Amino acid sequence: DIQMTQSPSSLPASLGDRVTITCRASQDIGNYLRWFQQKPGKSPRLMIYGATNLAAGVPSRFSGSRSGSDYSLTINSLESEDMAIYYCLQHNEYPPTFGSGTKLEIK
Protein backbone atom coordinates (compact mmCIF):
# COMPACT_ATOMS: atom_id res chain seq x y z
CA ASP A 1 0.00 0.00 0.00
CA ILE A 2 1.11 3.58 -0.66
CA GLN A 3 2.04 5.43 2.52
CA MET A 4 1.19 9.11 2.84
CA THR A 5 3.41 10.81 5.40
CA GLN A 6 1.76 14.03 6.53
CA SER A 7 3.40 16.83 8.51
CA PRO A 8 3.15 18.54 10.84
CA SER A 9 0.63 16.74 13.02
CA SER A 10 -0.20 19.97 14.80
CA LEU A 11 0.14 23.51 13.54
CA PRO A 12 -0.48 26.47 15.86
CA ALA A 13 -1.01 29.61 13.84
CA SER A 14 -2.41 33.11 14.15
CA LEU A 15 -5.24 34.64 12.19
CA GLY A 16 -3.84 36.21 9.04
CA ASP A 17 -0.88 33.80 8.87
CA ARG A 18 0.14 31.84 5.80
CA VAL A 19 0.45 28.12 6.60
CA THR A 20 1.58 25.08 4.66
CA ILE A 21 0.83 21.39 5.26
CA THR A 22 2.73 18.68 3.42
CA CYS A 23 2.18 15.06 2.42
CA ARG A 24 4.91 12.85 1.01
CA ALA A 25 3.94 9.81 -1.04
CA SER A 26 5.94 6.58 -0.72
CA GLN A 27 5.43 5.82 -4.43
CA ASP A 28 4.50 7.77 -7.51
CA ILE A 29 0.89 8.90 -7.36
CA GLY A 30 0.96 11.40 -10.20
CA ASN A 31 -1.51 14.13 -9.39
CA TYR A 32 -4.04 11.78 -7.79
CA LEU A 33 -3.93 13.68 -4.54
CA ARG A 34 -6.81 15.29 -2.70
CA TRP A 35 -6.99 17.49 0.37
CA PHE A 36 -9.86 17.42 2.85
CA GLN A 37 -10.91 19.64 5.71
CA GLN A 38 -12.69 18.12 8.68
CA LYS A 39 -14.34 20.02 11.50
CA PRO A 40 -15.49 18.39 14.76
CA GLY A 41 -18.49 16.15 14.30
CA LYS A 42 -18.52 16.65 10.52
CA SER A 43 -17.54 14.53 7.57
CA PRO A 44 -14.46 15.45 5.52
CA ARG A 45 -14.95 18.21 2.95
CA LEU A 46 -13.08 18.11 -0.35
CA MET A 47 -10.88 21.19 -0.71
CA ILE A 48 -8.34 20.35 -3.45
CA TYR A 49 -8.39 17.70 -6.19
CA GLY A 50 -5.80 16.74 -8.77
CA ALA A 51 -3.15 18.12 -6.38
CA THR A 52 -3.70 21.72 -7.47
CA ASN A 53 -7.35 22.28 -8.34
CA LEU A 54 -9.72 24.11 -6.03
CA ALA A 55 -12.98 22.26 -5.37
CA ALA A 56 -16.26 24.07 -5.88
CA GLY A 57 -17.05 26.65 -3.23
CA VAL A 58 -13.58 26.60 -1.64
CA PRO A 59 -12.14 30.08 -0.91
CA SER A 60 -9.28 31.20 -3.11
CA ARG A 61 -6.95 31.56 -0.10
CA PHE A 62 -6.54 27.76 -0.32
CA SER A 63 -4.11 26.35 -2.86
CA GLY A 64 -2.37 23.07 -3.62
CA SER A 65 1.01 22.37 -5.12
CA ARG A 66 3.37 19.52 -5.93
CA SER A 67 7.12 19.14 -5.90
CA GLY A 68 8.14 15.62 -6.85
CA SER A 69 6.58 13.29 -4.30
CA ASP A 70 5.76 16.14 -1.91
CA TYR A 71 2.29 17.64 -2.02
CA SER A 72 1.38 20.78 -0.15
CA LEU A 73 -1.73 22.58 0.94
CA THR A 74 -1.26 26.29 1.60
CA ILE A 75 -3.72 28.62 3.26
CA ASN A 76 -3.07 32.31 2.81
CA SER A 77 -4.35 34.79 5.35
CA LEU A 78 -5.77 32.30 7.85
CA GLU A 79 -9.32 32.88 9.03
CA SER A 80 -11.02 31.49 12.14
CA GLU A 81 -13.24 29.22 10.02
CA ASP A 82 -10.11 27.46 8.71
CA MET A 83 -9.35 25.92 12.10
CA ALA A 84 -9.87 22.22 11.47
CA ILE A 85 -8.01 19.01 10.75
CA TYR A 86 -6.68 18.59 7.23
CA TYR A 87 -6.03 15.26 5.53
CA CYS A 88 -4.43 14.29 2.27
CA LEU A 89 -5.59 11.30 0.25
CA GLN A 90 -3.93 9.45 -2.62
CA HIS A 91 -6.19 7.68 -5.06
CA ASN A 92 -3.70 6.72 -7.73
CA GLU A 93 -4.12 3.09 -6.84
CA TYR A 94 -6.23 1.01 -4.53
CA PRO A 95 -6.37 0.98 -1.63
CA PRO A 96 -6.66 4.75 -1.42
CA THR A 97 -4.72 5.92 1.61
CA PHE A 98 -5.04 8.97 3.81
CA GLY A 99 -2.44 10.99 5.63
CA SER A 100 -2.58 11.02 9.40
CA GLY A 101 -3.95 14.54 9.60
CA THR A 102 -2.80 18.03 10.58
CA LYS A 103 -4.66 19.87 13.31
CA LEU A 104 -4.65 23.56 12.59
CA GLU A 105 -5.28 25.56 15.73
CA ILE A 106 -5.11 29.10 16.96
CA LYS A 107 -1.81 30.02 18.58
Next chain:
Amino acid sequence: QVQLKETGPGLVQPTQTLSITCTVSGFSLTSYYMQWVRQTPGKGLEWMGFIRSGGSTEYNSEFKSRLSISRDTSKNQVFLKMNSLKTEDTGVYYCARGHNNPFAYWGQGTLVTVSS
Protein backbone atom coordinates in the same frame (compact mmCIF):
# COMPACT_ATOMS: atom_id res chain seq x y z
CA GLN B 1 -29.05 17.53 -4.82
CA VAL B 2 -26.68 14.73 -3.90
CA GLN B 3 -27.29 13.35 -0.42
CA LEU B 4 -25.96 10.36 1.47
CA LYS B 5 -26.99 9.24 4.93
CA GLU B 6 -25.70 6.38 7.03
CA THR B 7 -27.79 4.62 9.65
CA GLY B 8 -26.26 2.16 12.05
CA PRO B 9 -26.88 0.42 15.36
CA GLY B 10 -24.78 2.72 17.56
CA LEU B 11 -23.64 -0.02 19.94
CA VAL B 12 -22.42 -3.46 18.94
CA GLN B 13 -21.08 -6.18 21.17
CA PRO B 14 -17.65 -7.68 20.54
CA THR B 15 -17.68 -10.70 18.18
CA GLN B 16 -21.03 -9.59 16.75
CA THR B 17 -21.81 -8.35 13.23
CA LEU B 18 -22.07 -4.70 12.26
CA SER B 19 -24.71 -3.67 9.72
CA ILE B 20 -24.87 -0.14 8.32
CA THR B 21 -27.13 1.24 5.59
CA CYS B 22 -26.25 4.17 3.36
CA THR B 23 -29.32 5.74 1.74
CA VAL B 24 -28.64 8.02 -1.20
CA SER B 25 -30.63 10.53 -3.20
CA GLY B 26 -29.99 12.81 -6.13
CA PHE B 27 -28.20 10.19 -8.22
CA SER B 28 -28.38 6.56 -9.28
CA LEU B 29 -26.32 3.78 -7.73
CA THR B 30 -26.07 2.23 -11.20
CA SER B 31 -24.02 5.24 -12.34
CA TYR B 32 -21.57 5.65 -9.46
CA TYR B 33 -19.24 3.62 -7.31
CA MET B 34 -20.00 3.80 -3.60
CA GLN B 35 -17.16 3.73 -1.13
CA TRP B 36 -16.97 2.97 2.59
CA VAL B 37 -14.45 4.71 4.83
CA ARG B 38 -14.11 4.53 8.57
CA GLN B 39 -12.39 6.80 11.09
CA THR B 40 -11.06 5.23 14.25
CA PRO B 41 -8.99 6.66 17.10
CA GLY B 42 -6.28 4.11 16.44
CA LYS B 43 -5.87 4.28 12.68
CA GLY B 44 -7.51 7.48 11.52
CA LEU B 45 -9.23 7.42 8.13
CA GLU B 46 -9.21 4.01 6.45
CA TRP B 47 -10.70 3.00 3.14
CA MET B 48 -12.73 -0.18 3.59
CA GLY B 49 -14.07 -1.03 0.15
CA PHE B 50 -16.40 -0.12 -2.64
CA ILE B 51 -19.20 -1.41 -4.79
CA ARG B 52 -18.99 -0.55 -8.45
CA SER B 53 -21.83 0.92 -10.48
CA GLY B 54 -22.21 -2.55 -12.02
CA GLY B 55 -22.46 -4.21 -8.61
CA SER B 56 -19.08 -5.90 -8.19
CA THR B 57 -17.02 -5.19 -5.11
CA GLU B 58 -13.46 -4.61 -3.95
CA TYR B 59 -12.25 -4.69 -0.39
CA ASN B 60 -9.27 -3.49 1.56
CA SER B 61 -7.26 -6.59 2.41
CA GLU B 62 -7.24 -5.32 5.98
CA PHE B 63 -10.96 -6.20 6.19
CA LYS B 64 -11.41 -8.63 3.35
CA SER B 65 -12.15 -11.70 5.41
CA ARG B 66 -14.93 -10.13 7.44
CA LEU B 67 -16.38 -7.36 5.26
CA SER B 68 -19.25 -7.45 2.79
CA ILE B 69 -20.71 -4.60 0.73
CA SER B 70 -23.97 -4.93 -1.17
CA ARG B 71 -26.79 -2.74 -2.42
CA ASP B 72 -30.47 -2.52 -3.31
CA THR B 73 -30.75 -0.18 -6.27
CA SER B 74 -34.54 -0.09 -6.06
CA LYS B 75 -34.27 1.41 -2.59
CA ASN B 76 -31.17 3.56 -3.33
CA GLN B 77 -29.38 1.83 -0.50
CA VAL B 78 -25.88 0.44 0.00
CA PHE B 79 -25.08 -1.93 2.83
CA LEU B 80 -21.96 -2.62 4.85
CA LYS B 81 -21.70 -5.74 6.95
CA MET B 82 -18.66 -6.61 9.00
CA ASN B 83 -18.42 -9.56 11.32
CA SER B 84 -16.26 -10.54 14.27
CA LEU B 85 -16.20 -7.02 15.63
CA LYS B 86 -13.51 -5.96 18.09
CA THR B 87 -13.21 -2.92 20.34
CA GLU B 88 -10.68 -1.48 17.85
CA ASP B 89 -13.50 -1.25 15.29
CA THR B 90 -15.07 1.55 17.32
CA GLY B 91 -15.31 4.66 15.20
CA VAL B 92 -17.32 6.62 12.68
CA TYR B 93 -18.31 4.87 9.47
CA TYR B 94 -18.89 6.88 6.30
CA CYS B 95 -20.22 6.15 2.87
CA ALA B 96 -18.92 8.32 0.04
CA ARG B 97 -19.56 8.57 -3.66
CA GLY B 98 -17.42 8.09 -6.64
CA HIS B 99 -14.42 6.62 -8.38
CA ASN B 100 -13.49 9.08 -11.11
CA ASN B 101 -14.22 11.92 -8.71
CA PRO B 102 -13.81 10.01 -5.47
CA PHE B 103 -14.90 11.23 -2.05
CA ALA B 104 -16.39 14.47 -3.33
CA TYR B 105 -19.59 13.60 -1.50
CA TRP B 106 -19.80 12.01 1.94
CA GLY B 107 -22.53 11.01 4.30
CA GLN B 108 -22.69 12.50 7.78
CA GLY B 109 -21.21 9.32 9.25
CA THR B 110 -22.55 6.97 11.88
CA LEU B 111 -20.78 6.34 15.17
CA VAL B 112 -20.30 2.71 16.07
CA THR B 113 -19.17 1.70 19.53
CA VAL B 114 -18.01 -1.86 20.08
CA SER B 115 -18.43 -2.70 23.73
CA SER B 116 -19.97 -5.27 25.98
